[in-house]
Amino acid sequence: MAIVPKSNDVMTETQPLNIAAIAKDVLFTAILAFLILGPILGLKTFAITGSLALEQRWGMVSVFVAIVAGGRLAYHLLVWNKPQAKPARAISMPTLPVMSFGKYIIPVVLLVAIFLPFLPGVDRRIVDLAILILTYIMLGWGLNIVVGLAGLLDLGYVAFYAVGAYAYALLATIYLPAWFGDGIVPWAFFITLPIAGILAALWGVILGFPVLRLRGDYLAIVTLAFGEIVRVVLINWSDFTGGPAGIGGIPRPSFFGLPFTDGEGGFAAFFGLDFKPIHRIIFLYYVILVLALFTNFVTMRLRRLPVGRAWEALREDEIACRSLGINTTSTKLTAFAIGAMFAGFAGSFFATRQGFVSPESFVFLESFIILAIVVLGGLGSQIGVVIAAIVIIGSFEVFRELNFLKAVMPAGFDPVQYRMLAVGAALVLIMRWKPRGFVTRREPSVILKEKKAIPTDLVAEGHG
């Protein structure tokens, strides 16, 4: 009933509501919703003694169809037929005030990041989550070089992450002890980290070379294929990679040679602290924080170097670049290589943190999540990546916290089951709302007199 006066309002102020058209549209929506939800949701197949049977759930279907149709009706009455639809649109598209507050936000965020493990109320779970988010921030920053700066669409980025992780896993468990004896193990992480980065960069060049000529969607799909090839090889080359089971028993990092163990010679004993497992977590946190900040620092510096400007120019117009004497081949390859290198670093960190790697961690979905972080943040924006990583990875975590829903929903309801569904749908909606991502300004890399941010509407999306 509440809707009726509202619709009367509308009628007096704008042209009369076309009831028949709305009814038709809502009916059509309902039918469509029924077609989509009916068979898959309404008839659940389950196995009984070698064949399949159906469980009918029409009640659920009718609830969802009613929700969809009701939503459509509400939209008709409240949004589309509202007087002055324009301002409503403007309100629904706020611009994030990142640039204007940027000056203060960045130092504050940095301070919080540096002292996070010691802030009151921060427990192991939060530090773990922070480590996860920082890993994705680092991956996002790495991919931002390739996609955001050079404009090369890479859907197989996770392959380099895998190269780094496996490089660390294999070197630390097999090769380093074999070559230099077991004494090397506590130092394995610090020795392997650069090697993993270099190996990943090498793979960046190897995979980058054949795809130099490709553009746009073709580049995306070939990089996707390369990512899958790497994964299939990891699964099937059992002698080397351990196959689907992966590699376990990977040494945990030490505090520059001091292991995080209880008793003599451990980190806690050396510094006269009580042994606590969280010491290692906190150490890992600082390792990834340093790695991520290093990634950011290098990227920011590269942007101000000719190679970084050439990347951005490449994204803007490849032909103009060539007419100015820029070797686009090597420019693209350096972008692939440096982006891959950071993924390699992140991969070794992942391996040492988990103590275990398997091909399952390097599926296409991971590449997509990293790309989504970059696009959602706003291509090329470093702070955008931070925001998007917190939003996306954070929202995954939120689903774990929704346990109260279990109480109100039918038995067997587990919110975690729905997180990918929700994230997929959220991405579709966010792209409609902000196709350019959260941060829609680009910072110039060099200034003559005054700094003016560039609206990203002008910035090209790259063609490669």
Added chain:
Amino acid sequence: MSAAGQDVLLRVEHLTMRFGGLTAIGDLSFTAARNDITAIIGPNGAGKTTVFNCLTGFYKPTEGSVILTHEDGKQFLLERMDDFRISQRARVARTFQNIRLFAGMTVLENLMVAQHNTLMRASGFTVTGIFNSPTYVRANREAVEFSEYWLEKAGLVDRADDPAGELPYGDQRRLEIARAMCTKPVLLCLDEPAAGLNPRESEDLNRLLLDIRKEQEIAILLIEHDMSVVMGISDHIVVLDYGVKISDGSPAEVRNDPAVIRAYLGVEDEEEAEAVVESAVAAAAKKPARTKVAAKKLPARKKGARK
């Protein structure tokens, strides 16, 4: 100004470019002298842009050769070089008929990108540059100063920190030329720089071109439809029609060449056509500032050109 025996910078020999069945350029030969302005004119679709694309390596010619000789005697066979090497080594710069700026980068950044190779060397190919090596810092400062020099010439200093995509059309044209000049070329190829400009913008452009011509040691290849500009500024004109050279010589020679008149106006009465060209040129000559108002633009190809 120019004469046959003068120092030849660019020698195009038997250049042919086919796209499938279409012969965009057929057996074209001409030369361009050092420090001269050579205009390439011809109706739309005559193959002028294609000549530029062959010179700058964007198309590989089907046949023929393009030889560029530097003052120190070094020779470059442009048809065999990669496009970016032509700019890097042979020092040929160009602009595009449809402006190709880095729209999302600032005006200054556009000019800095043009100095990529110099800066790349100074930054030790990034290895030392990333540590802010003194060599790189100095080179970077010099590059900014050099950009500023060209910004002044192009009248764009005030807009240095604005995104190139936000500039008005005329400024974009001049920026593209300034950007090409930042590569320190010996040959500058301008593809219809005045197309679509209003009279004021046209004037600014002419000022920039005359300045370049006066102060820089550089040869220019110019594609232009505006006859007043062409006749007034160039030392040497090559006329193309359907990919074939129909005339080649000084402005005076070309102006009186019956073949040119036929191709341009498609009239049989050559005297009448000649009169049209004469009057256009005369009008242009009277106004040294060469404002567009006075310059009658010749029709690209008059409708119903009888063959």
Added chain:
Amino acid sequence: MEYFLQQLINGITLGSIYGLIAIGYTMVYGIIGMINFAHGDVFMVGGFVSLIAIVALGITGGSGFFPIILALVLVVFIAMIIASAYNWTVERVAYRPLRGSFRLAPLISAIGMSIVLQEFVRIAQDGRPKPLQPIVTGGYEIMSRAAAQGEFIVRLSNMQIFIIITTLILMAIFTAIITRTSLGRAQRSCEQDMKMASLLGIDINKTISITFIMGAALAAVAGLMFFLYYGVTDFYVGFLAGIKAFTAAVLGGIGSIPGAMIGGLIIGLIEVFWSAYFSIEYKDVAAFAMLAAVLIFLPQGILGKPEIEKV
């Protein structure tokens, strides 16, 4: 020889299925220039709906020949309608609002949609693979090798005949639609120049919607056949099949419907022969490597036109 012939038959069967999916990719790419990442999942939905309809109708291998054919025709229709509803909605929700915007946005949106479909099916139908007893059974022995040389019988199953014949019929119908009808003309004109087509009074939105519906209908048939052929389906089959079908579309020349079919056959044959003669584990690597090789060395495909970059 016998072994080779058998693989040839299997390859053509699989290739027909890939070809049908590929047509959906090729038509959509041709007209709006984007990869419909959710297409593989619409194919998966088609398979699932077929499965549900088969169980609901109670069809088993024991029913007679004509009842099975009739029932399968009914199943195909249901699957086509539902899959079309899916693809139509995907286009409306995820692609149309982003048409002509920043290029990466529709890509993210498309992959997001693909995740939504997979997850929806996984949650609604649980993640376990769904096996079904064979329905179309029997077949013919074409050739056999004596036991002395190692016994081997070349079989052409009724299922394979069903798949190949259905594919041929659908191909004929679709080619006729594209080349003969005004709808096909509208599609081809949108492919050439969308702005111009709209100026000439072609309803672009409708044309694009119909393109999505046609692609989905073919994918649904492919989904049914894929499911009947392998006897099992799950929520994830669309990903791999989709990539392979996209490879087929590119290989044949994007935008070309006969090209998609030829590409599908080639990909099917490569996959089957690779599995038969080299290693079954790396069959997907073969398909992916093929994709990379085609895009790198023959980006215009077999039946596509080469493009020279205009400067």
